[in-house]
Amino acid sequence: MIKDSVKQSMEELFPPPAEPVVEEAPAEETEEEEAGAKKKKAAKKAEPRLNGVLERDYKTFGYHLDIQLDPGELLAAVLILDKADFFIESITGVDWIKEDQLEVIYDFSRYDFDACRVVIRTRTPRSEPSVPTITKIFAGANWHERETHDFFGIKFEGHPHLIPLLLPEDADFHPLLKDFKP
Amino acid sequence: MSLTVLNAIIAVVIAIGFAALNAAYLVWAERRGAGRIQRRPGPNVNGPLGLLQPPADGIKLMTKQLVIPGGADKALFMVAPVLAMAPAIMSFVTIPFSDMIVAHSMNIGVLMIFAFASLGGMAILLAGWGSRNKYGVMASVRAVSQNISYEVPMLITVITIVMMTGSLDLKDIATSQAGGIWNWNIVPSLSAPLMPVAFLIFFTCSLAETNRAPFDLGEAESELVAGFHTEYGSMGFGLFFMGEYANIVIGASLITILFLGGWGCPLGLFPGVWWFLLKIYVLIFSFIWIRWTFPRTTIYGLLNLSWKILIPISLFNLLLTAGLLKVF
Amino acid sequence: MSAPIQIQPGETFTLNVGPQHPATHGVLRVKMEMDGEYIVKAETVLGYIHRMHELMGENRTYPQVLPNLSRLDYLGAMGYTHGHVLAVERAAGIEVPERAEYVRAIMVELNRIASHLFWFGAFVMDLGGFTPLMYAIEDREYILDMLEAVTGSRLTYCYFRFGGLYNDIDDDFVNAARAFIPRMRKSLKKYAALVTGNIIFEKRLKDIGPISAEMCRKYGASGPVARGSGIDFDVRKNEPYSVYPEFDFDIPVYHECDSLARYMVRMDEMEQSLRIVEQGLDKLPDGPIMPKKKPKLIKPAAGDYYQAVETARGSFGIRIVSDGTKNAYRFKLRSPTYSNMHMFDEACRGMMIMDALAMMGSLDLVIPEIDR
Numbered sequence: 001m002i003k004d005s006v007k008q009s010m011e012e013l014f015p016p017p018a019e020p021v022v023e024e025a026p027a028e029e030t031e032e033e034e035a036g037a038k039k040k041k042a043a044k045k046a047e048p049r050l051n052g053v054l055e056r057d058y059k060t061f062g063y064h065l066d067i068q069l070d071p072g073e074l075l076a077a078v079l080i081l082d083k084a085d086f087f088i089e090s091i092t093g094v095d096w097i098k099e100d101q102l103e104v105i106y107d108f109s110r111y112d113f114d115a116c117r118v119v120i121r122t123r124t125p126r127s128e129p130s131v132p133t134i135t136k137i138f139a140g141a142n143w144h145e146r147e148t149h150d151f152f153g154i155k156f157e158g159h160p161h162l163i164p165l166l167l168p169e170d171a172d173f174h175p176l177l178k179d180f181k182p
Numbered sequence: 183m184s185l186t187v188l189n190a191i192i193a194v195v196i197a198i199g200f201a202a203l204n205a206a207y208l209v210w211a212e213r214r215g216a217g218r219i220q221r222r223p224g225p226n227v228n229g230p231l232g233l234l235q236p237p238a239d240g241i242k243l244m245t246k247q248l249v250i251p252g253g254a255d256k257a258l259f260m261v262a263p264v265l266a267m268a269p270a271i272m273s274f275v276t277i278p279f280s281d282m283i284v285a286h287s288m289n290i291g292v293l294m295i296f297a298f299a300s301l302g303g304m305a306i307l308l309a310g311w312g313s314r315n316k317y318g319v320m321a322s323v324r325a326v327s328q329n330i331s332y333e334v335p336m337l338i339t340v341i342t343i344v345m346m347t348g349s350l351d352l353k354d355i356a357t358s359q360a361g362g363i364w365n366w367n368i369v370p371s372l373s374a375p376l377m378p379v380a381f382l383i384f385f386t387c388s389l390a391e392t393n394r395a396p397f398d399l400g401e402a403e404s405e406l407v408a409g410f411h412t413e414y415g416s417m418g419f420g421l422f423f424m425g426e427y428a429n430i431v432i433g434a435s436l437i438t439i440l441f442l443g444g445w446g447c448p449l450g451l452f453p454g455v456w457w458f459l460l461k462i463y464v465l466i467f468s469f470i471w472i473r474w475t476f477p478r479t480t481i482y483g484l485l486n487l488s489w490k491i492l493i494p495i496s497l498f499n500l501l502l503t504a505g506l507l508k509v510f
Numbered sequence: 511m512s513a514p515i516q517i518q519p520g521e522t523f524t525l526n527v528g529p530q531h532p533a534t535h536g537v538l539r540v541k542m543e544m545d546g547e548y549i550v551k552a553e554t555v556l557g558y559i560h561r562m563h564e565l566m567g568e569n570r571t572y573p574q575v576l577p578n579l580s581r582l583d584y585l586g587a588m589g590y591t592h593g594h595v596l597a598v599e600r601a602a603g604i605e606v607p608e609r610a611e612y613v614r615a616i617m618v619e620l621n622r623i624a625s626h627l628f629w630f631g632a633f634v635m636d637l638g639g640f641t642p643l644m645y646a647i648e649d650r651e652y653i654l655d656m657l658e659a660v661t662g663s664r665l666t667y668c669y670f671r672f673g674g675l676y677n678d679i680d681d682d683f684v685n686a687a688r689a690f691i692p693r694m695r696k697s698l699k700k701y702a703a704l705v706t707g708n709i710i711f712e713k714r715l716k717d718i719g720p721i722s723a724e725m726c727r728k729y730g731a732s733g734p735v736a737r738g739s740g741i742d743f744d745v746r747k748n749e750p751y752s753v754y755p756e757f758d759f760d761i762p763v764y765h766e767c768d769s770l771a772r773y774m775v776r777m778d779e780m781e782q783s784l785r786i787v788e789q790g791l792d793k794l795p796d797g798p799i800m801p802k803k804k805p806k807l808i809k810p811a812a813g814d815y816y817q818a819v820e821t822a823r824g825s826f827g828i829r830i831v832s833d834g835t836k837n838a839y840r841f842k843l844r845s846p847t848y849s850n851m852h853m854f855d856e857a858c859r860g861m862m863i864m865d866a867l868a869m870m871g872s873l874d875l876v877i878p879e880i881d882r
Binding site for chain 3: 219220222316317324395396402404405407475476478479480481
């Protein structure tokens with residue numbers, strides 16, 4: 001199963017200190033991924049997620065592996081997926097304004113019948129959002145990153161052509177930020 | 183003397199009238215024909231069977247403002263549509279519709295028609311160049327290379343026929359085929375066994391010369407917007423449009439005269455202008471039919487077809503016929 | 511066009527294809543760097559019909575945003591609404607009655623045929639043949655009439671509901687659909703005779719516009735574009751959803767990687783969709799079309815949900831990040847042609863403009879779907 005091999009190599013990426021995700025005491029009020037179908041009631045008290053690999057119930061979430069990592073580890077993780085013949089599905093952002101963070105979500109999937117959808121998440125501070133570009137690994141990330149830059153203002157370091165794609169060429173606003181006022 | 187001048191003027195007026203009427207009503211025929219082919223009615227609102235559509239179109243085109251784009255070369259821009267229409271009309275002067283009906287019979291009729299036909303390519307070049315539109319320039323470059331490549335096999339084929347007939351006069355060429363279908367140039371004879379092939383080459387070349395689909399690269403609307411007449415509106419466009427149809431009539435007339443016995447009946451009975459008209463309209467219908475059936479070729483496919491296939495075959499045909507004419 | 515054009519040997523010029531150009535089928539703009547007729551570079555400029563559906567998805571409740579989905583792709587709208595209802599049903603855990611699932615599959619497949627038919631006509635028109643478009647529209651009209659009778663609209667359907675359907679299909683629809691299948695099979699034969707076998711058509715597409723499987727992977731191409739490059743990928747098979755596992759159908763795959771392969775994939779797909787419709791009509795169970803128990807207000811549990819569906823153009827994905835309220839916290843649409851079009855720049859380099867535009871036609875672009 002590709003899922004297991006990817007999981008394994010991903011886990012190697014995180015050095016031992018990054019312990020497997022354990023539930024900790026709720027630190028602040030966020031509503032994050034931990035709320036699975038079984039824990040709907042506990043959803044209100046979701047805890048901030050640590051970096052690491054999570055296996056998700058495909059039926060509930062629609063993807064198999066959920067990886068959270070630091071922006072610095074992104075390229076290494078994406079390289080693993082590239083070697084495992086994943087294709088890039090999309091890149092997008094989420095504005096977690098309460099935590100003062102922007103999340104960048106990368107979706108990867110595979111062309112064969114061993115279905116494995118991998119989601120990579122990385123967080124960056126809202127004040128100076130910046131993530132390394134993966135266009136050197138996946139050329140198709142180009143437009144997705146430009147779009148995410150349009151909507152969230154996230155800087156993709158090293159991107160060859162980071163100008164507005166869907167927004168007007170002189171756009172200086174980021175409509176999907178939660179504090180965006182039209 | 184004055185009678186000849188009057189004759190000439192009347193003949194020219196009739197030729198112009200015939201060309202314009204044909205151009206207008208061929209548009210109607212093409213649209214109706216396309217409608218039949220595509221299972222839709224086509225223009226059917228103005229007048230019975232939509233027969234008043236061409237005058238309505240003409241009035242619309244003539245009453246529209248003539249817009250000259252800012253960067254265009256005004257003189258060339260204005261001259262080009264006229265240049266597209268005028269040679270087509272001029273060519274009608276020398277085409278014999280029957281042994282009686284010909285505006286001005288010339289002993290170099292074939293040469294004159296091809297000389298004027300070359301001017302048509304000039305019109306396209308000037309239109310594209312003069313309008314200073316990138317699409318226009320690209321289209322005119324295409325159209326010129328197309329015209330040059332297709333004139334070569336066309337002329338070689340004509341030379342074959344001229345050799346067989348021994349005359350450059352269209353009337354003589356038609357008369358030499360009188361008497362029935364077995365005398366027509368399209369039928370292979372001992373001295374010219376490859377004539378059906380020559381006919382096909384000539385037919386293909388006339389399609390290409392008139393910029394008709396599948397060789398309408400000069401106005402390939404899905405790539406070059408409208409090609410060389412992108413910037414033309416109102417009657418400028420109208421003249422190009424009419425010029426195209428007038429050229430089609432000339433192409434069909436030439437094919438009829440060179441290959442299909444002109445005004446002769448297939449069985450040798452009652453030769454006359456009706457046979458000529460019947461033949462050209464059948465040919466024109468086949469032009470329309472081809473246009474609405476085939477997709478467009480590519481420019482390199484088109485040039486390859488001409489230089490690698492048509493020209494060698496027509497040259498071979500010329501040599502073969504020349505040799506066999508000597509033998510038989 | 512006021513500035514004079516200077517073309518000198520070795521120099522390039524910029525050709526602005528679009529936003530209003532007959533080949534782009536919408537308001538797509540491609541800035542092409544040309545060397546004569548050859549393309550040196552092509553930069554796509556998007557956003558002329560950008561409507562920010564994702565922000566609308568955040569500002570509206572889940573049912574309110576449902577009509578938005580059919581405005582993405584006006585040719586195959588059913589598949590996109592299907593993606594949305596599936597995503598929300600997954601997030602909110604809503605059960606769908608079996609009959610509704612079957613009707614959905616039938617509708618989506620009929621819509622897929624309609625979309626492919628229109629593409630077929632428009633594609634051949636790109637190549638200069640106008641007549642097939644008229645034939646294709648005649649068949650498509652039949653489908654649209656059928657769908658209109660049930661769904662109430664011809665293009666922008668809002669027929670699916672969370673948990674089921676807006677309206678049950680009746681005998682008229684079933685009879686019309688049954689009559690349509692043999693009719694469409696006959697038409698497909700006609701198209702094959704008229705277009706596929708045409709020598710000019712084949713010359714224009716064969717070995718033209720190569721897109722390798724590796725390139726598809728790097729750009730995330732999907733749908734017929736990927737399948738024309740030898741990739742056996744169809745979300746309906748790879749990640750079965752709805753009732754697709756119940757149907758017996760094949761995924762046409764061609765390994766030639768050229769425009770003709772992409773064309774053939776779509777032509778074969780119509781036949782496969784017909785098979786699904788046929789089986790769906792045979793197996794159609796009786797029963798309700800809406801679940802008995804359905805939450806009045808849809809509030810999915812907090813979480814991040816993803817749903818991919820195979821639309822007429824490829825793998826369409828919806829990501830719903832919910833915070834447990836009645837609005838989505840983040841509503842992301844992953845449109846297939848966005849990725850497919852992205853390849854155009856790399857794929858068209860060094861091609862002649864007419865081949866490149868033929869290849870662009872074979873990508874089956876719907877611009878509102880790229881721009882969202």
